[in-house]
Amino acid sequence: VQLVESGGGLARPGGSLRLSCVGSGFNFSSHPMNWVRQAPGKGLEWLSYITRESNAIDYADSVKGRLTVSRDNARNSLYLQINSLRAEDTAVYYCARLSKLRGAIYYMDVWGQGTTVTVSS
Amino acid sequence: SYVLTQPPSVSVAPAKTATITCGGVNIGSKVVHWYQQKPGQAPILVIYYDNDRPSGIPERFSGSNSGNTATLTISRVEAGDEADYYCQVWDSGSDHYVFGTGTTVTVL
Numbered sequence: 106v107q108l109v110e111s112g113g114g115l116a117r118p119g120g121s122l123r124l125s126c127v128g129s130g131f132n133f134s135s136h137p138m139n140w141v142r143q144a145p146g147k148g149l150e151w152l153s154y155i156t157r158e159s160n161a162i163d164y165a166d167s168v169k170g171r172l173t174v175s176r177d178n179a180r181n182s183l184y185l186q187i188n189s190l191r192a193e194d195t196a197v198y199y200c201a202r203l204s205k206l207r208g209a210i211y212y213m214d215v216w217g218q219g220t221t222v223t224v225s226s
Numbered sequence: 227s228y229v230l231t232q233p234p235s236v237s238v239a240p241a242k243t244a245t246i247t248c249g250g251v252n253i254g255s256k257v258v259h260w261y262q263q264k265p266g267q268a269p270i271l272v273i274y275y276d277n278d279r280p281s282g283i284p285e286r287f288s289g290s291n292s293g294n295t296a297t298l299t300i301s302r303v304e305a306g307d308e309a310d311y312y313c314q315v316w317d318s319g320s321d322h323y324v325f326g327t328g329t330t331v332t333v334l
Contacts, residue, residue, distance in 0.1 A: 151323035
């Protein structure tokens with residue numbers, strides 16, 4: 106069971122990046138997914154959520170309007186498009202699998218290793 | 227938006243008990259999960275649904291949640307427990323996931 110992110114790198118302010126996350130070893134289409142980021146020396150920040158069939162999507166207020174999350178279950182893949190990049194978007198970006206045992210409360214039980222985004226001119 | 231407050235750091239001697247708090251308004255009415263993150267690594271889940279342990283997590287890790295404070299307790303602390311710890315809830319008011327500010331545990 107693993108998640109592998111890619112697509113990070115150096116980007117210019119105002120530019121765009123598309124991050125990818127590929128799942129393996131489990132039924133990817135059965136799990137909602139989250140994106141979480143961590144700026145250097147800072148804590149974890151939840152960014153986005155997408156349901157199993159992409160019929161519900163949500164974003165943190167701090168990034169709403171600049172991020173677009175999507176998934177392709179046929180490719181076991183999750184994506185995050187980040188537009189209008191800012192210096193404060195510099196961070197490690199993680200995808201995380203959501204699971205639940207009871208009720209409607211999910212937890213993040215599998216995390217990728219992260220992909221680093223650096224925004225600088 | 228819902229805010230979760232943790233102490234920035236906790237220091238503990240080996241074999242002693244570390245207690246990490248997570249404060250939030252009426253957090254006892256919410257479900258709390260805890261994550262451990264070691265330097266340069268991705269977070270891992272150590273406690274879910276307030277006090278359940280995923281397979282592979284030692285029994286030394288336990289949790290509780292009541293009133294305005296959730297607590298992660300690490301008994302018989304080992305050097306390998308040095309890490310950052312984050313609490314997390316789902317806020318039904320905003321439909322958003324919320325992480326605590328994080329606590330660095332140092333083993334003396």
